[in-house]
Amino acid sequence: MANDGLSAGAAARRLGVAVTTLRTWHQRYGLGPSRHEPGHHRRYTLEDMGRLQVMQRLTAQGVAPAEAAAWARRSPDVASPSSTTSSPSSAASSSAASSSAPPSPSPAPPCEASADSLESSSGVLERSSGTLAGSSGSLEGSSGSLAGAPGSFAGSSAPAGGGQTIALGPRADPAARGLARAAMRLDGPAMRFILDGAIAGRGVIATWEQLIMPVLIGVGERYEATARFVEVEHLLSRSVTEALSGVPRPPWEIAPRALLAAADEEQHTLPLEALAAALAESGVPSRLLGARVPSQALLDAVERTGPAVVVLWSQLRSTGDVAQLERLLALPHPPLVLAAAGPGWPAPDLPPEVTVFRGLADAVRIVAAASR
Ligand code: B12
Structure with missing residues (x-):
């Protein structure tokens, strides 16, 4: 169906939003379907879908709908096949640059990342435009980043037992809801967009505590209740890893005095990755060995690097x-601070010399102090 456009229902499915949401965006913010043939319902074109994708990503990040719509309307060519040659990202950012005062997020923004959002969004748009162009102008046939999982209205406060949702509780941060929705749609670029904007605007610790942790715990609960959504857990983990490793590291000349490792056979590493990123944000380097470090390998690493x-x-x-x-x-030169972190340790049985962290912020504070 080249260039025939999408019905409202098909467009909503592609974006992973409700049809009523699309109607609201049309009626209140003028983001409607532009293709019209007499006697037929209006259809959403590639360009319309590009604008809607901007709208969806910005609102998912907590930008107020009216502000998001203003940005979406300024990105007329984002999904146009012809725009791949004229770089949609530069079109989006130049329209941003030409605006004297870019619209800021809602009065009490859950994520202060207006300018960052636009930079990130241009990256997202570039990718999605390429995907659409690669589908020979056919929206129905494309299976790219606009193809949301049908009916995945995730990130709601629904109980953990029901539907394709990640339960986050009624007081969840809007950006956490956006992350949960993007995770359920298996939309990697949207997850990066939300995570990168939050890290730039709030920092690593707040992003971990307000967005990443609640969504990870929610995904874990969904898995426990249904034995499903492993694919969601994997892509979410991947996106979190990428976003955390994107935090600039201190100059290599500063030797790391902190060694971070997962216990033998332990595959969960994201909290350590968050710790490494948060330390880096405060100028403290660390050496992260990663998952499943055998006991002897850890002893060797400690002896060689003297953390x-x-x-x-x-x-x-x-x-x-x-x-x-x-x-x-028992090493001849044990570390000054040895910390057992994570819920796997049996707290009452830990040797008295071992430090226990209460959470990420606590860990950053103690590791940074011991590293100086
Ligand atoms: C992502 C994930 C994975 C990823 C890990 C990817 C990666 N690179 O890390 C993968 C897919 C590899 C994975 C594998 C498995 N997983 Co898993 N996984 C998770 C998930 C969703 C998040 C893990 C995480 O990062 N947690 C950290 C934070 C977000 O959660 P938390 O630990 O509860 O947070 C508390 C404290 O740790 C502390 N805290 C939080 N952050 C920080 C940071 C610091 C620095 C500190 C000090 C403290 C701290 O505060 C919180 C409140 O007390 C959890 C769900 C969950 N609730 O954790 C399941 C979960 C841990 N996994 C689970 C299971 C069963 C498995 C598998 C056995 C599945 C399988 N059948 O293969 C394997 C185990 C492999 C192994 N041997 O390690 C179960 C464990 C159940 C149990 N209690 O034993 C969980 C709880 C899911 C569930 N509800 O069933 N998993």
């Missing part, structure tokens, strides 16, 4: 073997 502080993460009870900590403490 002041070692953080060992255990998520699962089965990986929280205290012997790993005892072996570190």
Whole structure:
């Protein structure tokens, strides 16, 4: 169906939003379908879909709908096949640059990332435009980033048992809802857009606590209740890893004095990745060994690098073997601070020399102090 455009229902499915939402965006903000043939319903063109995608991404990030619509209307060529040659991202950012005062997010923005949003959004648009252009102008046939999972109205406060949702609770941050929705749609670019904007606007610790943690915990609960959505968990984890590793690291000349590792057989590493990124944000370098570090490998790494502080993460009870900590403490030169982090450690059985963190902010504070 080249260039025939999409019906409202098909457009809503592609975007992963309700048809009523599309109607509201049309009636209140003028983001309607532009293709019209006498005697037929109006249809959404590629250009319309590009504008709607901008609208969806910005509102998902917590930008007020009227502001988001203003930006969406200024990106007329974002999804046009012809715009791939004239770089839609530069079109979007030049329209932003030509505006003397870019619209700011809502009065109490959940994410202060207006300018950052636009920079990030241009990256997203570039990718999505390429995808659409690659589908020979056919919206029906494309399977790219506009293809949202049908009916995935995730990020609601629905109970964990029902539907294709991630339950976040009624007080969840709007950006966390956007992240949950993007995760359920398996929309990697949208997840990066939200995460990058939040990290730039709020910093790593707030992004971890307000967005990433609630959505990870929600996905975990969905998995526990349904034994499904492993694919969501994987792509979300991947997107979080990418966003956290995008935080600039301190200059390499500063030798890291903190060593971060996951316990033997422990595959959960995201909290350590958040710790490394948050430390980097405050100018503190660290060495992150990653998942499943055998006890002997950790001892070797400590002996070779002589860190002041070692953080060992255990998520699962089965990986929280205290012997790993005892072996570190028995080294001729043990670290000044040895921290057991994560819910896998048996708190009452930990040696008294071991430090326990209460959370990410606590960990950043203690590791940064011990690294100086
Ligand atoms: C992402 C994820 C994965 C990813 C990990 C990717 C990665 N690179 O890390 C993958 C897909 C690899 C994975 C694998 C598995 N997973 Co998993 N996973 C998760 C998920 C969704 C998030 C993990 C995470 O990062 N948690 C960290 C934060 C977000 O959550 P939290 O630990 O509850 O937070 C508390 C504290 O840790 C603390 N805190 C939070 N952040 C920080 C940061 C710092 C620095 C500190 C100090 C403290 C701190 O505050 C919170 C309140 O107390 C959790 C759900 C969950 N609730 O954790 C399941 C979860 C941990 N996984 C689970 C399971 C069962 C598995 C598998 C066994 C599945 C399988 N069948 O293969 C494997 C285990 C593999 C292994 N041997 O390690 C279960 C564990 C159940 C249990 N209690 O034993 C969970 C809880 C999901 C569930 N509800 O069923 N998983």
